[in-house]
Amino acid sequence: AQSVTQLGSHVSVSEGALVLLRCNYSSSVPPYLFWYVQYPNQGLQLLLKYTTGATLVKGINGFEAEFKKSETSFHLTKPSAHMSDAAEYFCAVGLSGGYNKLIFGAGTRLAVHP
Amino acid sequence: KAGVTQTPRYLIKTRGQQVTLSCSPISGHRSVSWYQQTPGQGLQFLFEYFSETQRNKGNFPGRFSGRQFSNSRSEMNVSTLELGDSALYLCASSPLFQGEQYFGPGTRLTVT
Numbered sequence: 196a197q198s199v200t201q202l203g204s205h206v207s208v209s210e211g212a213l214v215l216l217r218c219n220y221s222s223s224v225p226p227y228l229f230w231y232v233q234y235p236n237q238g239l240q241l242l243l244k245y246t247t248g249a250t251l252v253k254g255i256n257g258f259e260a261e262f263k264k265s266e267t268s269f270h271l272t273k274p275s276a277h278m279s280d281a282a283e284y285f286c287a288v289g290l291s292g293g294y295n296k297l298i299f300g301a302g303t304r305l306a307v308h309p
Numbered sequence: 310k311a312g313v314t315q316t317p318r319y320l321i322k323t324r325g326q327q328v329t330l331s332c333s334p335i336s337g338h339r340s341v342s343w344y345q346q347t348p349g350q351g352l353q354f355l356f357e358y359f360s361e362t363q364r365n366k367g368n369f370p371g372r373f374s375g376r377q378f379s380n381s382r383s384e385m386n387v388s389t390l391e392l393g394d395s396a397l398y399l400c401a402s403s404p405l406f407q408g409e410q411y412f413g414p415g416t417r418l419t420v421t
Binding site for chain 2: 229231237238239240241244285287290294295296297298299300301302
């Protein structure tokens with residue numbers, strides 16, 4: 196069965212500092228991996244995805260993530276945090292077999308301080 | 310292209326009532342999935358529809374049901390509402406199998 200673990204329910208960084216949000220997955224087959232962001236009272240916005248190919252994936256708003264099969268990880272990073280990055284971030288794994296079903300992690304709430 | 314739209318955005322119901330939520334996918338997207346988001350359980354998959362057929366279902370009781378119409382619009386219904394059904398219900402559409410999903414703003418359901 197597929198599962199996702201996000202380490203750290205809350206992460207706090209200073210504006211301009213590196214953002215690192217951790218995600219580990221469990222999957223018996225090559226996974227489809229996604230990062231989504233949720234702002235208060237809104238739906239989820241896709242930041243980036245990994246399906247196949249290049250293991251370093253670039254997304255919107257300066258975020259990127261690296262797929263590491265040996266570590267079963269898909270950590271999200273951004274070199275320099277901005278106040279507008281404050282939100283909740285969700286890592287998700289896609290169910291194999293041709294279905295559009297996502298298994299989400301519990302989420303990490305990112306706070307950015309001036 | 311217009312994004313995924315969900316109506317209504319907010320809803321207050323009483324225990325025992327039933328509710329119907331609506332979702333219009335992005336034009337051209339034939340797959341629609343539904344998720345429930347609560348503070349305690351997080352984001353949980355409810356079901357997915359493709360070409361009017363339910364392709365996958367999550368671990369929810371039979372009180373939760375859905376359907377999809379020929380224009381890909383989808384509805385989900387919850388009968389005999391319980392307090393624990395209070396949640397944000399999110400709809401997502403996708404143009405592909407195992408592709409990225411695009412989420413609507415959600416319907417906030419409060420059961421009193």
